Amino acid sequence: MACPSRIAGAALRRARCSRVPLQQAARLHPAVQVRWTGSTSATSEPHQPDSKDSVKGKPAPSKTVKFTTESYPHLKRDSKFAELTPDHVKYFKELLGSQSAVIDGVTSDASDDIEAFNSDWMRKFRGHTKLVLKPGSTEEVSKILKYCNDNMLAVVPQGGNSGLVGGSVPVFDEIVVNMSRMNKIRSFDEVSGILVVDGGVILEVADNFLQEKNYVFPLDLGAKGSCHIGGNVATNAGGLRLLRYGSLHGNVLGIEAVLPDGTIVDDLCKLRKNNTGYDLKQLFIGGEGTIGIITGVSIVCPQNSPAMNVAYFGLESFEKCQQAFREAKGQLSEILSAFELMDGRSQNILKQAINKKLPLEGDYPFYCLIETRGSNSDHDSEKLSAFLEHVMGEEIVADGVLAQDQTQMAELWSCREGITECLGHWGGVYKYDLSIPLEELYQLVDDTRDRLTKAGLVGDSDEYPVVDVVGYGHMGDSNLHLNIPTRRFDKAVEKELEPFVYEWVAKRNGSISAEHGLGLTKKPYIGYSRSETMVRLMKQIKDTFDPNGIMNPYKYI
């Protein structure tokens, strides 16, 4: 750990050790209303954390979840798809065995069992499937898809079902192909760090396996206890380690996937270098199950970093945040593992909603959280101390604290991770997950606040629907979470927000979905982030791989 005595500036103190571990803090407000972009219904929904939040406590879906077909009444079932018959079910039972591998609401009453696969963990989406298949091998996946393709049966691939955009549950009666039985770690090379797993291996299982060998999975996210690696790859999950270890496009070395016609794509390369033709696996990374099902993943994993530090700062402006980020990149360089931004309003909301005592006494318009991970704690502390001396001395940072132990680290992280939870305190939240060029990252928050204020929608009393407009996110990845906590959902607010936000982002060549993907909810908005040419080319890719369109219909592009 860093030695506080070595850090200049009396204001830089040890973090107050309030002994509230992260998990506990995150449990204070278990049920709040959250509004996600792309939904026009004002239904009360449970808390939906972003990917940094813990979603280990997955609520059991219930029949009271509204059907997606009610929330999105414009969606119509494509009549080209066949309806399930007892003969279809018979085929699958013979193939997979009915006991554990087929949940069937066609020839038997399995309506309770099936609901867990029809609904997502947020209880926002609910489909009408009558058949869930759980293949145990790549060959079984192949036979399933070939049969579905030959018989025009639509399919939804399903991993841990922890997505945020409705991509992993059916809309109508699509057959769910759940990958949970394909959960084997196939191989690990302790010298190269290359891991090969089934698509259905849970991220945390793989990470625990690696930690024992002093390695770490190059991806981490709140849903790690339930999400599947195949799903992570299919949705190109970003998560907590992207700043340090890069994206899945760089780390995934190979995939095994099954195409809709049953063809097995055997690209499970275990090599860091392989320049022999188009890198087709990249299309499956972020393809959201629309061109095939990922049954195996090969990925290069970094060594574990035993040393970790966390610091939390107050800053006077967004320009200072940018300066601090640049200095952190320069001075912390190879050990910088997170640089998170929280505006002052987001921190105030922690105080207002859960009476949280913040680590710093003063109020600042901006806060940053820095994490380092390295192989030598003395070296890391020294680097961090030098960095802190510099940013304090140059008045880039106005005040700051440095965690002294694991509990304090968790406490500082809770100032970032606890925001999502607290935003729902007043009722609902309009949420946007956006990538914006760094220079203008925060401007959107100011512009949105100005716009809603001018429209007379923001205020302290109950007559105003909007409580505040706040921004926070992964500054290191230029990823902003724009959030508008409200007392009630209001068409006037929605009218001011959309298409304003999307147009604002599009003008800056930003992305309307930074890390969550398109799924069902973002599908209509792709035009704000992709040109017609790009969408046309994407559709050609879809048609090439899935000419019958059976894979995850009604979603993506």
Place this chain on the structure above:
Amino acid sequence: MACPSRIAGAALRRARCSRVPLQQAARLHPAVQVRWTGSTSATSEPHQPDSKDSVKGKPAPSKTVKFTTESYPHLKRDSKFAELTPDHVKYFKELLGSQSAVIDGVTSDASDDIEAFNSDWMRKFRGHTKLVLKPGSTEEVSKILKYCNDNMLAVVPQGGNSGLVGGSVPVFDEIVVNMSRMNKIRSFDEVSGILVVDGGVILEVADNFLQEKNYVFPLDLGAKGSCHIGGNVATNAGGLRLLRYGSLHGNVLGIEAVLPDGTIVDDLCKLRKNNTGYDLKQLFIGGEGTIGIITGVSIVCPQNSPAMNVAYFGLESFEKCQQAFREAKGQLSEILSAFELMDGRSQNILKQAINKKLPLEGDYPFYCLIETRGSNSDHDSEKLSAFLEHVMGEEIVADGVLAQDQTQMAELWSCREGITECLGHWGGVYKYDLSIPLEELYQLVDDTRDRLTKAGLVGDSDEYPVVDVVGYGHMGDSNLHLNIPTRRFDKAVEKELEPFVYEWVAKRNGSISAEHGLGLTKKPYIGYSRSETMVRLMKQIKDTFDPNGIMNPYKYI
């Protein structure tokens, strides 16, 4: 720099400072015969270094270079392509201006000028083009390709023409689209490190630009003084920094490219996260100019690392090399930037060919070179010292030296980089650039040596064609360079080598082209690294993007 006194083991010494800088050493044997895989001719060829060697001194191509159509007589011009007419030339001159943008051997005598674009820098390949176009903008590239597509004129995109597999020069009369006039740095964000450049920007120009801003391009290779970034991306160049910074698939954030029909693909994203549809740009990374021309690249660049160390070891077995690599990954972790392998035979060849005095006195079956790059030289030296103490104390490493200054670093690197040059000392070289799972990386060298020895082809005297069988390469990337220096090219040797080497690699799911691509020379061998399914899918991609097949024909897949 590390303090030698802190390192246990009397054998670990300062590197002898022989004051022979790398460039000088590399010039000692300027003209040797090298045989590359895939060539069946025994023509004398100039030295062709691998991508780690300096190719700054690009020799002027001459008319004496053998035509590719003579070296590869089985290649036949595809009659679907139109032949150039004066009308075609007139169109291009009006579009681009004849002075600097069109070199025309159809309506005027430009045969001398045109040869520089017909032949590669190795003087191994030579095409028959009569027209070179140098567009100055993306729009001009678009108009060129549209016209070519409409008129069935075949096209070869050409960057710095520094490739090793004949991908960037024509075979027959394909029009060369040379990108050298598109050489602008478009933008750089000093906070995020995101650089946007024209495709024709020379790698070294971009790197120098970045160094001034304390950043570094995440790719480095010997040809940096001439290769274009567009070409690097099109060939998915690996190079020297891959172990540290990862591949272009992870670092390239966006591309702008022109499809054969003139469509401009505007995917020049400047965001680290953008999950809005299939990541189509990945198909252009390593697409070798077969589906379009890359006109712009957006790439995330890391901060520069001011501290650098280089060490050189002798080891008793390949198992010890693997142990050393694992320890280096663990202990040097975030600062490890290169881990190179050289077998004892490759180091002996340095002694035999150029009488090089090696850094260590004893003879060892294996040598490794380690480089670190970090932000703090004291910390890095401490980590390296601890690592050295450990690997010496545990007898993983038998002996070693640590460079004390830039000159010594260059001297140690020359023990790795000088190999390629010296291999040609006796006549020719059979060369293979392969990826092999790390555990079996070196086994191929032993197996090949055994095979050739059993066939009575290896020996010390002139009666034997083969001098030795040696292996070296980027151990950190599992990339082996298998080299067979010979006194003369001999069909008996070729018969023993092929398909033996490819079959051996295929059995281990290795790659027959790790970092050099397919181009013309590796095209026939893709089946050893890719299944029929993969090749079929790749052909579908090719047909989707380039239905007329005008882009870089006769190559790739």
